[in-house]
Amino acid sequence: MRNEGILSQEMLEVPEKPSVLSVLASCSALNTLDEQQREVLCDESFMAYAERGEMIWLAGSTMQFVAICGTGFIKMTRTTPKGSEVAVELLGPGQCLGLIAAIEGRVYPLNATAVTNSWYLKVPTRAIHEVYNSNERLRDSLLRSLAPRLRKAHEMMARMSSEKIEQRLAAVLLILAETYATDCDAGTVLTVPLTRQDLAEMAGTTVETAIRVMSKWQKQQVLSTNHQWITIRSIPALEDLLTA
Amino acid sequence: MRNEGILSQEMLEVPEKPSVLSVLASCSALNTLDEQQREVLCDESFMAYAERGEMIWLAGSTMQFVAICGTGFIKMTRTTPKGSEVAVELLGPGQCLGLIAAIEGRVYPLNATAVTNSWYLKVPTRAIHEVYNSNERLRDSLLRSLAPRLRKAHEMMARMSSEKIEQRLAAVLLILAETYATDCDAGTVLTVPLTRQDLAEMAGTTVETAIRVMSKWQKQQVLSTNHQWITIRSIPALEDLLTA
DNA sequence: TCCCAGCTATGACGAGCGTCATGTCCTAGG
């Protein structure tokens, strides 16, 4: 199938390396920086590359750098005492990683893994500190970028702890669709390629169960998949599954 | 049993009404306020009282007031699509509720219910805005009070979605013990009285299962309970249960 | 005084889902 080839390729090829400045500008948490401050950060920062599956950050390591996602997607996971990984956040272009921990001077509590081939910007923690201490408005924008994350975390907590995995998976897909999707004639297609393993981690279940549920939904025409590319054929149908 | 009577009484009696100023001073998120700002808030705020089980805040209502816990404990819950309540946070004296939503001008997404008879301070949203806009350091302290909440939420998310309920309950008790406990000769006693229902909501399970697990642990001498008062006899034993 | 309401407790049953095992398809690499 031709379409399949294109999509697979898209995932495997190395995306074009973005410029340091463009990544800085795309970061909403830093949108209150003025020209001069941006230059300061620009001079000390550099782009880094990670292949799909590559670990970018290890939980517990000291924050030498803050990372800002340039292209691609990065998942943040926690390792449970028993060894399985649970994804708590998915970052796309313009979102940053470890900023709060850096400001607080704490170690970062999550693992970061590239979900797709990704370029990301590494900004030294020291440079962040300088800017943070000299920019009052930055605190305001940081606060506003943190609040929705807390809300989403609370929402997911509630879902994870009470609902059956079919509901959880539906919730995960809908949340992903909100942020990372474009419409096409066949429905809503997620712009981030996710394996069943990725989905399982986000819904807090096993690969097998994730596969079973996804297969069932494909038979029911709720969605269709093409390897890691997921097209939701009917958003309302998925929403119905939330309360079923 | 005499001890039992004292503890039950303690829970039922109306706690002494604290002063507005003392509650403001106890709030760590507002610890950067200067004398004058505190007075502004003081003049416009007033104490309110809630009995055990009383709803203080309904999810989705507009933020006329921000609440600061004075005495007692308040649980923040989300209602799932199917109607069950899931507790996402437990607030004690000095912690505040709705501050971020108020600053952002959003509706508050959680229900707030008094777990014990509680006095809390109601601060008008408008007054909060004034102070927020005129105090740069407040943003910093708010940021620092928000960050640990996000971390805890991520931790709970990971636990809720991956672990068996026995582990979840152990985790809940240990987290509670970190924040709301004092040592006594019999072990570590939680300073907040919680019903099995409360525990179940926090662990994302049912009352019956919570009761079963708690009973089992009492038989195993891991902890002992006296109505809603829980004494952890062996913290290490509980910690072992986390990884079991 | 009696009854009711709320919390705790315990048993039976069955569905959901985690675990293990096996198999297919596709791509990469030698």
Place this chain on the structure above:
DNA sequence: CCTAGGACATGACGCTCGTCATAGCTGGGA
């Protein structure tokens, strides 16, 4: 061209835990 590995798929089995039903206990109010 053949093989190895990773993603997807499907079946069997058994434990966990949610659901329903029942009951004892205590404190408060009529």
